[in-house]
Amino acid sequence: MVGATGYTGRKLLRILAGHPRVRVAFATSARESGRRLLDVYPECGCLRELTLISPDRAGTLAVDAIFLALGHGEAIQFLKTYPRLSSTRVVDLSADFRFRSTALFRKTYGLAAPAALNRKFVYGLTEVFREKIHRARHVANPGCYPTSVLLPLYPLLAGKILRLAGPISVTSASGASGAGATPKPETRFCDIDGNFGAYKPLREHRHLPEMEEVLSPFKSRLNFTPHLLPIRDGIFSDIHIPLARVPAGLEKRIQDTWRSFYRDCPFVKPVAHLPRLSEVVGTNLAKFTVRIEARTNTVLILSVIDNLIKGAAGQAVQNLNVLFGWPEETGLAGRF
Amino acid sequence: MVGATGYTGRKLLRILAGHPRVRVAFATSARESGRRLLDVYPECGCLRELTLISPDRAGTLAVDAIFLALGHGEAIQFLKTYPRLSSTRVVDLSADFRFRSTALFRKTYGLAAPAALNRKFVYGLTEVFREKIHRARHVANPGCYPTSVLLPLYPLLAGKILRLAGPISVTSASGASGAGATPKPETRFCDIDGNFGAYKPLREHRHLPEMEEVLSPFKSRLNFTPHLLPIRDGIFSDIHIPLARVPAGLEKRIQDTWRSFYRDCPFVKPVAHLPRLSEVVGTNLAKFTVRIEARTNTVLILSVIDNLIKGAAGQAVQNLNVLFGWPEETGLAGRF
């Protein structure tokens, strides 16, 4: 796996260490190459004898599948450098191949994804696009915020359950690991502890176009405002949906749609109670519920995931399982 | 002051301890009466020699003004027991007299506020109702969430700046002190640390009718969903306002309206940047900003206060200052 020293790469290694069908052939780190994993991450269990190698050795090693946990733009670079990987199974955790439209990707990230390469990738929202992923070789793992929003929203819009009367407004709150491992003023303990605030409100965050592209068949518009929580892991999303009117039995219809859509999905759990982060942090679970207010014709969805697991490394391993046709929960049932 | 051992009463004592025009005649505590304040609150500075007395002695002592920091329903009881307090200045921090309509209060809190007594009270959102407060003797101090929402919203609706196209959706997040000092499972450290969740969504929280009554002249409907943050103090509110359309120059017009409405207000600060809790926690400040998204015709207001200070004890002292005609910032300029 490529890119072991970010928070996502580290969580990925922790999951893979216990995966019964995976042997980690190598892990790379530009900064830490040459050191044993044990010395860098004292907690990494049975992989700890692994020695980190330089990323530029990774592309030449023969493996059955490769995870890329690199910065945005670096995955493009890596795959252009090693064209023979096009026949290898790849799960990319960056944003580089998440967009169907390379124009939209360029506008959003300022980077050019080669169209031919981009076409090989499938958007890896596992439960929604499982069939496509199973037939693909390359998977673009979704962003953390989009995972928390699209899992509850997609089946309702696809099922035409909701007649929208205006834009959907999403306010999300993420733990600090979402801001990455690179030391910077915004992620210092003293800046985050006891604090809370919004950043990149309404249209500024790059996960908004990602969500809107996935939802583009359904003609919805979104507002999206993320916030930084004084916790390590977890994403909580409030999704306000304005309707023209609330038909009788809507709440039951929404729950039924979810239950039907996510039947036999071990990780996606529509619930009746108000879910809290503690129920999902450390696991690959997604939980969400719905509340309806007839007085204001509003549907409110509350959704929780662990940003580094279901929102990143866990879903990546889930996609690997789908790529190989293994049971979806293989190696993912525990806590990480 | 009556009710010293809740988080609000404690903060109130800390503020009053440094107020240059106030001498605290007594402080009551049902649980701790007979103990010195010093022994209960090792941090309470110059008041620490004060001995806590039983609440049932409080109504008979001669004072110029009285703060009530009691549970809901108990302020009604207290004032009914001591009718001669009707000529004393009273700042009540409970919900008992916050509603103009005693019927709405009964529906919301299940309690009966005597109409004649209720009419003596003015809603103490200081900067908005300063003139009325100055002419009154009894002030009902606003709820913490309403303070964070009404301060930015009231001038815009009163000024007819916004043509609403649907309900206003408020998501707020509060520190744990907002849940009160009584030990209960929900306020244990292990339940809150590293956690986040919503409670009483959409219409369930009793601060919603309080806000809607104050805004009733402006025909707006609100959704309100509070959340519990893993911090001690502070409230952050996201206010999504859907418009029919966004007229040119709206952002500037909003900022101008605020600046004009809150000119010479030492504690209310419209700002250009995205405010965070750390800027106001420990102070009587309220800060808020606005962002506009033309694509979705949405106005987003982000608002921060300290829930125990501007949202409770600080605003209570500010109201005392107004009642007596003292400069509004007397005793409130510091950190608490």
Add this chain to the structure above:
Amino acid sequence: MVGATGYTGRKLLRILAGHPRVRVAFATSARESGRRLLDVYPECGCLRELTLISPDRAGTLAVDAIFLALGHGEAIQFLKTYPRLSSTRVVDLSADFRFRSTALFRKTYGLAAPAALNRKFVYGLTEVFREKIHRARHVANPGCYPTSVLLPLYPLLAGKILRLAGPISVTSASGASGAGATPKPETRFCDIDGNFGAYKPLREHRHLPEMEEVLSPFKSRLNFTPHLLPIRDGIFSDIHIPLARVPAGLEKRIQDTWRSFYRDCPFVKPVAHLPRLSEVVGTNLAKFTVRIEARTNTVLILSVIDNLIKGAAGQAVQNLNVLFGWPEETGLAGRF
């Protein structure tokens, strides 16, 4: 298992839920009996269909082994009520049978443990007393602080590596889950967050006699001062040992003694680096290291465990494994 609703009982259930050789026959809760486990603990995985029963039904059910996670004194009461359990394997997580001397237990806890019953119990510091545990039917699971102190200290004193020149001084710091799940002022979020302090210093804590009795063959005296950390789980112990003089090669000799004593122990890890809580929280691991200062003839041991796992529920399951002769790490390799 008896006593499912404390923090320890809850962690125990989480571990047992994934144990390949255990089927949980029942779980009791005085407060929550009749409710499904799923509704009380939304996170408890595959056990969630289990319904909590009243403790007074537990003693009559036929099981191969029973865990008691009750308050101090209640385990005595339970076993006196159900004498036929004397032939069942029992792991008791309370303090009731941790002492060899029932007189010392009475002096420390103010409770009387029947001598005959007490004799059936073995002190369950797994790696140290494994042989005795294997031959016993009843195990008294050690306290959390003693586990963190005795694991590094016992082999050094038993091996006569250290010539003490005075009392051993232990300062420990525990996460808030160590204070239990019963709501009380000391465990409110607002009392713990951002705070730190000592409690029951020097001789006041009841884990001191427990440690001293285990170490009594070695004629050492201990000071013990615990502190409360603003985190959920984990115990960190600083152990200062004053020597008459520091012989050459002492550090290596200590590390060698540990490595030899804990050879083939999957959970006890002497390390060279300074261990931090993050390396063990969520696991059954114990890690410790040593530093030596010749200038002051002082040996310093730094030791970390998860208080609810290696310090309680994890060690309890480890003891179950030893009682049945299963591999010691069965069901304990993951994160909880």
Add this chain to the structure above:
Amino acid sequence: MVGATGYTGRKLLRILAGHPRVRVAFATSARESGRRLLDVYPECGCLRELTLISPDRAGTLAVDAIFLALGHGEAIQFLKTYPRLSSTRVVDLSADFRFRSTALFRKTYGLAAPAALNRKFVYGLTEVFREKIHRARHVANPGCYPTSVLLPLYPLLAGKILRLAGPISVTSASGASGAGATPKPETRFCDIDGNFGAYKPLREHRHLPEMEEVLSPFKSRLNFTPHLLPIRDGIFSDIHIPLARVPAGLEKRIQDTWRSFYRDCPFVKPVAHLPRLSEVVGTNLAKFTVRIEARTNTVLILSVIDNLIKGAAGQAVQNLNVLFGWPEETGLAGRF
């Protein structure tokens, strides 16, 4: 004041902003020069119109006193560059002039302090060396850990109250602001939250020689092991003192010695209860207590301060007050 953008400089500005006898002429920041203080620190009150200047302009401006809040070695450089400051009052918050022995300073910090310059400085442990400070022009502000240890220890050793039977062992725990504002892996939120650990144990921390030099008249040896707490501000020190024997009435004698030594000291408070950080964080207070264990002949002192206030910026302002002969609590009575 020189060096406004570290945590200490920022706290110093906050205190000075409310000091009735101080006008802040300038504040420097190498990184942020040219920006308004308001924009860098939205919370800095009445100073917020101040514009940050480059440090190399600071030495030429005429002021009555200057605070240096620079990195170690930079204060030496600054004062060598501007020799005419030798007649100005200087409070230096770095370690550069804390040692009487420049050889010990060189050994500890690897830096050379010019002996002539070093001799101008007095060690600024205010309550202990008040007379010397009053007669001096240059003050070396003590380290944060030494302040928490020396305030309780100095009077007892100077008063010959304790007959030591071995080394004094100090374990301290500090909030994350003690690690400084420069972003680095160790101060990321995700590394500190929920975590705890020791660093630089026994003799490795540079505050140990500082303490030992101050205590050198009393022939005591110290072990010192600091720990990092998951909180922002505060230092807690456990001080274990082994005695030959515990004479009758020792506890009272210690408390009497403290009360006599710190009579009329507004900020130093010997207490009977076990002090916690929450009692002093945000203030210039130091609190400590004593417990004695006759069984092991041990004296335990527990001491708390705010590391950035009494441990740095607050004591610096207190020293300024002493330099000018102003009442010691001027500008320091509030919360910061």
